[in-house]
Amino acid sequence: MPGLGALFFLTALIYGAAGFGGGSTYNALLVLAGTDYRAVPVIALSCNILVTAISSWRFARRGHVEWRRIAPVLVLSIPFAWLGGRLAIAETAFVGILAASLLASGLLMLWQPHWREEAPRRAFSKWLEPVAGAALGFLAGLVGIGGGIFLAPLLYMLRWGPPKAIAGTCAVFILANSISGLAGQLAKGSGRTAGEALAAHWPLFPAVLAGGLIGSTLASGRLDPKYVRILTALLILYVAVRLSIRFYGEMIGNGG
Template sequence: MPMLAALFALTALLYASVGFGGGSTYNALLVLNGTDYRLLPAIALICNVIVVAGGSWRFWRAGHVTFARIWPWFLLSIPAAWLGGRLPVSETLFIGLLGGSLSLAGLQLLFDARPVEHAEKRHVARPISFAGGGGIGFLSGMVGIGGGIFLAPILYLLRWGGAREIAGTASVFILVNSLAGLAGQLMKLEAEYGVSSATDALRDYWMLFPAVLIGGQIGSRLGSTRIPPMLVKRLTAALILYVAARLLWRWIGLIS
């Protein structure tokens, strides 16, 4: 567990620096650790909340979060994340869906070389924001992540804002959807395990929670003020593709 906690702290530091919580990599690390896949989403979402709560505050204080612009993306994502968290999925579907989605997101960011910080912002029609937020929220709740790793590439593609504004928006998006998804996941665990058994199972992983708190605080401080915008974008792509490759390798092993 100490080694796993150290890896979680490093993951939190790297992801918080680009406005993410790290839920996708927490899931991958837990899969490789042999954790019961039914517990993975709840553990990852708890870690997400711990990491992005501080990051959201720092990005807001730095002026990178504007609630008047972001609320259309949140309106349907919150109930959809709860609904996705309630939906039972098989281990094979869980890992394959997560790995495939992250691959597409990472490749889009990797090959998009357009400047991101000083480009003209484009207006996005609200129906697109509603549909995009709802779809991301549902998928995120189902696989146990906050959804920022899906939202950020879409916002870059739509030229919605600069790199730090997108990172801050993704951070808040992860926070609210992680809370909604976690509520759904805990209800599902209680039905499958029973209340006391689910609590005991999650308690075994307590060491991971202070680890991500420390890593996340360091990473969010760096990301909100010091890292160049293009580097933010490239780090995002690298992290997404690394996690996707590990998950898809695991998925191939399950179906072969």
Template sequence: MSVLLATLFFITAALYASVGFGGGSTYNALLVLYGVDYRVLPTIALVCNILVVAGGSWRFASAGHLNFKKLLPFVATSIPLAWLGGRIPISETIFIGALGFSLLAAGLHLSFGQKNSPIEATKPSSPYIGALVGGSIGFLSGLVGIGGGIFLAPVLYFLRWGRPKEIAGACSLFILVNSISGLTGQVTKLNDLGTLTLVSQYWALFPAVLIGGQIGSRFANYRLKNATIKHLTAILILYVSIRLILRWVNLVF
């Protein structure tokens, strides 16, 4: 267990928590680059996700920024499909490719996406659209061990689903429930493969992200601009996504 890896997980948790996300995709990427058995990566990343976003979800709910009834169509399909995605064994090539391109999309979204400007008026979205979007993101989340909030956020902004804090709260809860559901599928799969014990070797990563997530969630209370945090997070994501895509190209060709 490397001190450097734990430090990188701490930094990742702090950056992601500061913008309302869990960091699952980047945890996975760091573990791939570190040479960890790819079969256990989603389990480690999803546990880290849960530790980071659980506190954030509670704070959003306490502040009145979390409307579960409104989010229900999205999570009703994402929860079972995240479990299904977590149960499906995939090859290392598919895993690294899916993860690399997911990270690239996430990095581009943070770099050029919604600037969190106020939404003048919200409008109700179709529950059928919510179910389709939630299910699609949930399946991908369970498959590669991410929470999916980085993909849900731009969709909610496009749909004018709510105000920025409401969308941040929705993404936080979405990440939490998908991570729990995906984790149950991943653990069942690892039990079937007899590799679950490998996860315990990386226990030090869990307190690292717990502390980092608590620090990151409080960044907004200081003078560090949200845009600055987003740019730093985007640089980290884009760097590791390019590393993963290059590794995927080598595996394919």
């Protein structure tokens, strides 16, 4: 547990500095550590809430959160996060979806710094943000990620605003979806399993709280978000490869 706690601290620090919660990597680390996959989203989403609650407050305090503009993204993401959390899936499917999500998000994060962030806002359909929010919210609830690692590239494509505004928006988005997704996970009827998992993994929560505090402090200050995103992407891709290898092994084992 001390080793896992150190990894969670590092993850929270890096993700918090980018305005994210770290749920995707928490999930991967828990799966690789042999945690019951049914409890993995509950632990990851709880950690997400701790980290992004801090980030959201710090970004909002510094004026990097525009609440009225966030509303269209949240309007469908919150109920769909709850629906995703309610859906029960097999362990192999869970690991496969998580691995694919990590690979896609890591590649998008590496691509993201090359986009022209200072360009004028693009004109897209008014339904794009609610529909995208619904899809990302459902994924957030299903596998226990906040969805911010997918939302950030979309906001850059939309020329949403400066990097810190996008980071603040993602922090609020992840916080809302993590709370809703956690409620859906707990509504499955596996409250005892979830409670036992949370109790057994309690040292992870102060670890991510400390990491999130440090990371969000760096992010809301003068830290260049470009380099934070690159570091985050490399971390995501590393755990994605590890998880993909495990998924491949499970598929071969089931086939045999």
